[in-house]
Amino acid sequence: MEKKSFFKTKEGGLTIAFVVILIAFVLILTGLKMQGDGMCAAGFVLIAAAMLYSPLKVYVFDRIRKR
């Protein structure tokens, strides 16, 4: 059986999402320190996007693919 690459599995996707959240964390901390709302906004959007990966994959993309 063909072995699936780790980053193509759900666990792999969540690992990438986790890394994105860590990057967003650093962005927000820097933004708060420098009083830069742009950086805070960018970090916040990144968090939202990374968090939504799992529900979107399970309940939207995978269902569309199955059809």
Add this chain to the structure above:
Amino acid sequence: MNVPTNLFMWIMACLPIIVLLLLMIKFQWGATEAAPVGLVITIVTGILFYKADIRLLASESAKGIWSALIILLIVWTAILLYQVADEAKAFLVIRNGMRKLLPNELLIVLALGWILESFLQGITGFGVPVAVGAPLLIGIGVAPLYAVIIPLLGQAWGNTFGTLAAAWDALVMSTGLQPGSPDYLAAAFWAGFFILLWNVVTGLVICWFYGKGRAVKKGLPAVLILAVIQGGGELLLTQVNTTISCFVPSCIALVVLFLIGRMKMYREEWSLSDSPIMNRHSSADETADEAPADMSLLQAFVPYILLTALTMIVLVVTPVNKYLGQLSLGFSFPETSTGYGFVNKAEACFSPLAPFTHASMFLFLASIAGILYFKRHGWIKAGGTKRVFARSVAMTMPSGIAVIGLVIMSKIMGGTGQTMVLADGIARILGKAYVILAPVVGMIGSFMTGSNMSSNILFGDFQVTTANLLHLDKAAFLGAQTAGGAIGSAISPSKIILGTTTAGILGSEGQVLKKIIPITLTTTLIIGIIVFVSVIL
């Protein structure tokens, strides 16, 4: 602050929690999928109705990530410890050994699902008892769903005075109670009394799960003895020294359990072949041969013994604790406020992490020592260490996203004033009848934040304010708050995820909640009725 407390705002504050519960319980979504949806709703209500700006949202999110990372350190290291024992097949030895030592199967379930959790909660807490207990129960043949439910219930009583009374101290600090004052002792007494009740309920519920009335009848003497030692001992010690009031009784209960196993009614082999929680198809006989023949029960427990010894030395020996606790890491956050003037004060060092006195350090060191020990005896073969680390990371990631989502959600709810509106609304609408719901507020706090300590910080002052407004005894309110918080730790999604992760049933959080909520809610309401009777009548 001028946040309007009206029905609409209250419903908006409730919405994320209602959606979260609906998705997990009704639609059986896993927490990894449900938590982000709850978070998005919190953000939308925060911006549209609570006038939060991007700076506040980003700041609370960052606080949430930091708090979640601290929790995840425990998740990863607890899973690492589990993987070490699993790789060495120590769980098979533990299961076989416990069966010999305690011939009564119900006692083994009580030992690994309640007494061991109490002991671990007494020293470590932070979900470690659930993460460690679930695989041990699976090892003795308990079905994975119940292997998560039982430790969740079993650890709950120790949440207020366990972890060396961290949650209690938080309550004392946030409400300004003076240690040793009459109010302090009365609140500690009420908390101890309510937790004693919950302790009895826990033991009986575990028996009920095992085999309904037959198991309750068989287990009743053991449950009463153990509950009196744990809950009764704690109640007494709260009047002397709250720091050790959970740890000492839980240690005594651990010893007494084996003495109970020698009592006439428990020393014979006993089990219920039709127990609904036992998985009879994949148990001892099939896997008995896989257990290392030369590993003794004591050797199988080596990583856990080391964990206990390390934790005790660092947490109980004050000079060691002070020395190792000198290093702490944390981040500063600026003051933020909503358009309604709800202020989040600036933090010079938010939720500092002292790595050398943190539970994850004990778990990590115990894991490394376990690997070295098992390797030396040949129980972990070549390539085993790599497998242990790889599996621990793969198991942690899915729960990581859920924990981060839930913690950010609770931080944004707190930071935008939604949590305060939620509690304030309940108190205003219900008047004196609120007393019955006082412990439920504590429970909701633990559900939302994942910790009895955070619930006490979040709602402790609110309970005092409400008691004063209603001209009622604040000690009973505070006892009910923290007891409700302790019970609520059994339904905290982040703790449930710890269990479902180590039990290998991630995504079944809704099923776990469905079983636990009726038990916790009923007991919490009974506590509320007791408070009502004592302060009103």
